[in-house]
Amino acid sequence: MSRRTYGQYCGLARALDLVGERWTLIIVRELALGPKRFGELHAGLAGLGTSLLADRLRHLEEQDVVRRAAAPRPAGGVVYELTDRGAVLARALAPLTIWGATRLDPEPGEGAFRGDWLAFVLGSSLRPIGSVGSSAADGPGDCYEFRLAGGAVVWVVVEGGAPAVARERPAREPDVIATLDVPTLADIAVGLLDPRQAEREGRAAFAGDPAAVERALELLTGTAAGAAQVPRAEGRSDPS
Amino acid sequence: MSRRTYGQYCGLARALDLVGERWTLIIVRELALGPKRFGELHAGLAGLGTSLLADRLRHLEEQDVVRRAAAPRPAGGVVYELTDRGAVLARALAPLTIWGATRLDPEPGEGAFRGDWLAFVLGSSLRPIGSVGSSAADGPGDCYEFRLAGGAVVWVVVEGGAPAVARERPAREPDVIATLDVPTLADIAVGLLDPRQAEREGRAAFAGDPAAVERALELLTGTAAGAAQVPRAEGRSDPS
C-alpha cells in the first residue's frame, strides 16, 4: 500500500502518479537548468528535507527521469541530471509554468527569489518556437532585453531561429528593451493580454526598432503556451 | 498556516501552490471535457471522497479556475465549469498529459478506463496545431480513425484547420486508419519515436491515401507536445 495512485488509464493521471508528488516537479525544474549535486538541490530548496529529497531522487531515477553521473572537475562525487525522458518532461512543464506565472505577484517578495527561476519562466515561454520556424527565425538574429519589476534583467538572444535566455549581458547591443513585470509577461505569452493593450495600460513598455519589437512580440505570443490561448479573450476584467 | 506552499517566485512553484494538490488537476481535466455536476464528478473519480471534492471545488472557485453555473434542463441545480483561466490551465496540461501517456501500459487494464480519458489524451496531442496553421489546415479537411489497443476507436475530424476529436463515428468516411496503442501514439507525438520507425517495428499501422497519411502524421508530430521534442542526446553540460 505504499504508493498512492489514481489508477486511471489517462496520460495526466499517469503523469501525476509518476511525478505528481510534492517537490518532485520542483526537483525536475532545478535539474532542467543543469546537473546539480545533492547538496546544491538541498540548499536551493528551502523546506525540503534531506530524507525526502533522497526519496524523490531515488524514485526519479527508477522512473528514468533522472540519472546519476560522475561529477566533473577535481571535486568528484556524483551529480544528478535529467535523462532524455526527463528533459521532455521538463519542457512539458513550460505551459504550466507560464500559467502559474500569470498568477505571481508583480514584484518578487523578499527572500523567495532566484534568478534561475526567472530564466526558467522566460525560457518556458520562448523555447518551443525555435522548432517551428517563424519570421523571427530568419534574418541575422535579435537581442531582447527584459527589465522585470524588482530590478532583475534578463536577455534573450535569437540566433538562427533558436532563442536562448542569458542571465549575463551579452556582447551584442539589445535591439529591443521590454519593461514589465512577470505576470504581465505571462499574461501576454498565454494570450490573456494583448501586448499593445498592456502598453496602453502602462503595464508594459517596448522600446527599440519597430520591426524588432514586432519580432519580439511574435516570439512571445507565437509560442506553444500562446497556442493554448484563451478561446475568446475577455481580457482579465480589472480595468475599471 | 493551513496551506502548504513552496514560497518561490517561480511560475511552476506558483502553479503547484495553486493547483498542485492531489486530485486538483484531475478535476480540471474532468471539467475540460464539459461542465459537470458534483455527483458526476464524484462518480467518475473513484477514490475521491465527497469531502475532499467539495474542498477542491471551493478552492478552484476561489482561484477563478472553476465557476458554478446554473444547470440546464428541467433538472436544475448547479454545474461546475471552467473559467477562461481554467481553460488555459486545461490546455497547459496537454504536454504533461502526453508525457504521461508515453508511460501508460499498451493495453488499458480492466476497470480503470473511460473513453473520455482517451479523447483527452488524443485531443491534447492535436489541439494546438489548429491555431498555428499547417498544410493539414488547407484542403477540404480530413477524417482519421484511430483504432487503439484494447478495442477503443476514436475519430479525428479536421475541418478548416481545426482538428476535433469525436467519440462517435462521423458521417464522413475516414481517410486514414491508424492502428496502434496509446503509449506508441504518445511516443510519436512527443518526438521520441518516428512514425515510420514505429510502423517498421510493427507497433503502428497507417492505412489510407498516402497524402492523407502524411497529413495525419504531421498533425501528430507537428504539435505543441512535439515542439517539446527531445533535444539532442547528452548535450547537457554547459560550456563555460
Add this chain to the structure above:
DNA sequence: CCGCATCCGCGTTGATACTG
C-alpha cells in the same frame, strides 16, 4: 438523490539528529 460538513485512522511531509 444532491451538496456538503464532521470525525477518525493512516500515509505523507517537514525538521532535526545522527552516521559513513
Add this chain to the structure above:
DNA sequence: CAGTATCAACGCGGATGCGG
C-alpha cells in the same frame, strides 16, 4: 558532503451524518 533514522504535524481516504 551525502545521505539514513526518527518523530511530530499535516493531508488524505472513507465512513457517517444532515439539511435540502
